[in-house]
Each structure stands twice: as structure tokens, then as C-alpha cells.
Amino acid sequence: MNRKRNLYISIAAASLSALLVYGLYVLQLRQIRFEETISVVVPKRFVAAGERLTADMLSRKQIARASYAPEMLDNPEVVIGMEAVVPLGSGEPLLDWKVDRYRLLPDRRQSTFQIPKPYVLSISNGIRAGDRVVLYVSGPEAESRRLFGEAVTVASVKTSANVEIDNVSNPNLLSLANGDREQMYASRRDANGMIDFINLNLTEEQWLQLDALCKEGESKLVIAYSPESLDIGPAKKEAEITP
Incomplete structure (x- = not known):
């Protein structure tokens, strides 16, 4: 027993x-x-280019440490309030060059130039501040062609009175007076109206080339919005400044 x-x-x-x-x-x-994984920030849903990111649009995702890249973001608080530069896929690790806070500002190599009205032949309807546009040159004496290899950023669009097209429900000047830079930027993004003047962020070389072609009046600019303008890579992002 x-x-x-x-x-x-x-x-x-x-x-x-x-x-x-x-x-x-x-x-x-x-x-x-x-230990073999790391947490990164991902969108919960598809985010269109130009859409501003909020806390409820973001989550964390564990990925293999071997798949981690330095440009991946791991802190959601840093991303909140930023704007999607390119479309973002649901569950896709968020890269630092795909978001920006103030895309209207020129980078280190650029200045903001108001394009003289006589230089412009046509502007696509619906272009707003923050969009990227492709420039073409057209003239009776020369073959029409694309001016620059890359798209350029629209800093602002103005009416015939040279007043910036504004958001009626959230005026840009009121936000400026209140020192609210976030709302001031948002009002410029949401503005809509008839475009008469346009400001572009250009390098000095780009402006001099554009001015040399158009100042005699024989060639004019066609300013076009294109999906190609969303093709922004890390090389572009490295040149930008965070205000």
C-alpha cells in the first residue's frame, strides 16, 4: 500500500x-x-494625403526588431497634429518622412516666391496651400515642356485683391492674432476660392530659371495638380526644417 x-x-x-x-x-x-520585437506607430485606417492625424487614428503594432528601420516612429504623441504628406495604409508602420507639421514652409534650400500674374497661363481649379504642383512651360515659339523634374509646394493662394484665400469659419488672421499656429495652418489648408495669385516654395535656381523663361512674355506657366505630386521620398524630407 x-x-x-x-x-x-x-x-x-x-x-x-x-x-x-x-x-x-x-x-x-x-x-x-x-525582446525580438519593437513597438511602432501605425494608422488604424487609411489616411488620405493632407489629412491631419489625431490620437484616435493611431495605434501601436509589434514588429520584428530585424524589420525595424530608423525612420519608423515609435511615439504617437509626436505624430498627433501632423499632416500626412502621402497616403498612409492601415496598419502600415509610420515613417517620419510621410508626415509633417507645417508643409507650407520652405525648406533650407528654398524661399517663397509669388508668381507674377503675367507669368501664368492657367492654374488648376481647387489647388490649395500645402498642395504640390507640377509646372509646365507653354509658348507659341517653343514646344511645351515640363519645367522642373520634381513637383513644388504651394505656400499660399490668393484672390484678385491679393488677399489670401481663407476659411470663413476659422479665419487665418484671427488665428494669427491669437497666436494659435495650429489653427492658422488648418485655416489655410481648408480655404477655398477663386485663385488669382499663387505663392510657391522654390530654390533660387528654380526661380531664376522660371523668371528667365517668362519675363519676356513669350512663355507662360501652366500650373497643374497631379497625383505625381504625392511622390515625396526621404531625400526630400532630409532637407526640411521642423519649425
Whole structure:
């Protein structure tokens, strides 16, 4: 009887030891997996270019540490309030060059130039501050062609009275007076109206080339909005400044 009881005790002890070893194995495996992954910021849904990111649009996702890249963002608080430069896919790790806070500002290489009205042949309807546009040159004496290889950023659009097209419900000047830079920027993004003047962020070389072509009046600009304008890569982002 005692031998049978000892046998049962031995079996129970062996079973408990096996369970303990297995439990430790599972914990160690989880720890290893945790150490091999890293948390990054991802959108919960598709985000269109130009849309401003809010806290409820973002979440965290664990990815393999081997897949992590330095440009991936890991802090949602840094991203909140920024604007999507390109469309963002749901669950796609957010890269720093895909978002920006003040896209209207020129980068280190650029200045903001108001394009003289006589230089312009046509402007696409619906262009707003923050959009990127493609410039073409058209003239009777020369073949029409694209002016620059890359799209350029629209800093602002103005009416015939040279007044910036504004958002009636959230005037830009009121936000400026209140020192609310976020709302001032948002009002420029949401503005709509008939475009008569347009300001572009250009490098000095781009402006001089544009001015040389158009100042005699023989060639004029066609300013077009194009999906190609959303193709912005890391090289462009490296040149930008965070205000």
C-alpha cells in the first residue's frame, strides 16, 4: 500500500516538475519574442494625403526588431497634429518622412516666391496651400515642356485683391492674432476660392530659371495638380526644417 502511494506521489511530483519546466519555457519564450520585437506607430485606417492625424487614428503594432528601420516612429504623441504628406495604409508602420507639421514652409534650400500674374497661363481649379504642383512651360515659339523634374509646394493662394484665400469659419488672421499656429495652418489648408495669385516654395535656381523663361512674355506657366505630386521620398524630407 505504501509502495503504491509512493508511486503516486512520485508520478505527481514528476508531473508538477514537468509543468513547472514547461511554464518556465513558455515564459522564457515570450520574453525572447518580446525582446525580438519593437513597438511602432501605425494608422488604424487609411489616411488620405493632407489629412491631419489625431490620437484616435493611431495605434501601436509589434514588429520584428530585424524589420525595424530608423525612420519608423515609435511615439504617437509626436505624430498627433501632423499632416500626412502621402497616403498612409492601415496598419502600415509610420515613417517620419510621410508626415509633417507645417508643409507650407520652405525648406533650407528654398524661399517663397509669388508668381507674377503675367507669368501664368492657367492654374488648376481647387489647388490649395500645402498642395504640390507640377509646372509646365507653354509658348507659341517653343514646344511645351515640363519645367522642373520634381513637383513644388504651394505656400499660399490668393484672390484678385491679393488677399489670401481663407476659411470663413476659422479665419487665418484671427488665428494669427491669437497666436494659435495650429489653427492658422488648418485655416489655410481648408480655404477655398477663386485663385488669382499663387505663392510657391522654390530654390533660387528654380526661380531664376522660371523668371528667365517668362519675363519676356513669350512663355507662360501652366500650373497643374497631379497625383505625381504625392511622390515625396526621404531625400526630400532630409532637407526640411521642423519649425
